[in-house]
Amino acid sequence: MNTLLQVSDLRLHYPRVGLRATPPEVLRGITLQIAAGETLGLVGESGSGKTTLGRAVLGLAEPSAGAIRFAGADITHLSAKRRRPLAKDIQVIFQDPYSSLNPAMQIADILAEPLVAQGATAADARGSVRSLLDKVGLPADAARRYPREFSGGQRQRVAIARSLALRPRLIVCDEPVSALDLTTQARVLDLLIDIQRETGVAYLFITHDLQVVRHVSHRIAVMYQGELVETGSAADVTSNPQNEYTRNLLLASPTADPDRQRERRELRRTLRVTTTNVVTQSR
Template identity: 75%
Template sequence: MSDLLTIEDLHLRYPARGLRHGPEILKGVSLSIAPGETLGLVGESGSGKTTLGRAVLGLASPTSGNITYKGENITHASKKRRRALAREMQVVFQDPYTSLNPALQISDILAEPLVAQGMKAAEARQRVGGLLDRVGLPANAAERYPREFSGGQRQRVAIARAVALQPRLIVCDEPVSALDLSTQAVVLDLLIDLQRSAGVSYLFITHDLSVVRHVSHRVAVMYRGELVETGPVADVTNTPSHDYTRKLLLAAPTADPDRQRERRQARRALQTAQ
């Protein structure tokens, strides 16, 4: 089966004031995502993982390398082509409190991407109930505003908006990091259920390897703009080969205080060894 998305030797520099070339954010990144697969992209803040997601969506322009979607090179796709690709490539952002327009009712928020792709407003609004049902929200949520929902409910609305156009790929940029642990599990289970029913692929960006273990098929670990480890989720999370991956595993939250104490001791031992 051909890959849905392929990234080859991707480099990216952001412009910097007063400098001919800014710092290199992505340094030769290569990875792929198959149809119906979740690739967990893990790294700490500043590792380049969000920049990679932005490059896939056309929100950041690579310096060199290629991004191929369904066999088409979209590295520097035109604005017109990107608008067309929005039907197949969507995003769920980190913060459900700021990713939804507070002035719009949920019905308008969910109808907006459908109308933007040419659907009549009346038909788009008719589809809102089905979208809410898909993410486990009642039909009467359509006439409410984002401020009337909890964080987990708002993220369900954001997911409903992302799946409205039946995309093939969704970039999930830290979609549960602003939620408490119990709500995280509910949202992650929802994403898994949607994948099983629709066959959508996820590029799942996070700093938390415990989240990746729950939702991903494969893992790619980023450190300072480079991939330092990739592999099946069980291999990477159980027997990591890179010290940076081990640090991320030891930093993952746990409700068990004894386990948390053991992890702190292990992190100190790892730092001392280096």
């Protein structure tokens, strides 16, 4: 396996107000890897630490211990200046397409901005904008429109196009479809899969929904209170979960069948997970 991203025994504390306050440990010894062209789904409830891990990979949160290596190079504690060239290789798609795009900028300017920042000429950037819009299935005339003129799914397509502008090797997808309706979710997920097949980009796909992540991931890692409690292939984790917390996440996913939904609620009542249970099974 050609490892692209390697996270080793990563720990992270957020400071707490007060001289005697013990800083909470948000990440507790996280170890995982992502191969070139692979999608790793990172799943957990709010507060599990999954978004913090994504922020650490992006250089937006400072680890307390451990290491993050990208393409063999240690990027754990890079300064902003030294990290800037990494923008070409590591990009992000944020959760909310309504707030992640500058409402005062036309789509052409939004997509050209990272290219110009990396030294491209205005003419080259304009040519790339047309190609990016085509790649995500938007018409050429979208370039001269503003984000408010698009639906949520279309805005997320613009966000995906922006993340692809510099031809990255890894994209951190932080809940990229959670703000979308189910039909639009499916279209955006299919788009991400098609782009990966075409470009070979790797994804760290962060979500709370195991049903969503099963659709796009090669492997899945499940987080609970800052720890990984289960990892494995997408098929194994979603069809035969070994941890009670993972089973609860599966049962929490909605289904259109009311009888099946009622069964899931009953099963969840019998699978009340305690911290002791989860931590014991993860070791």
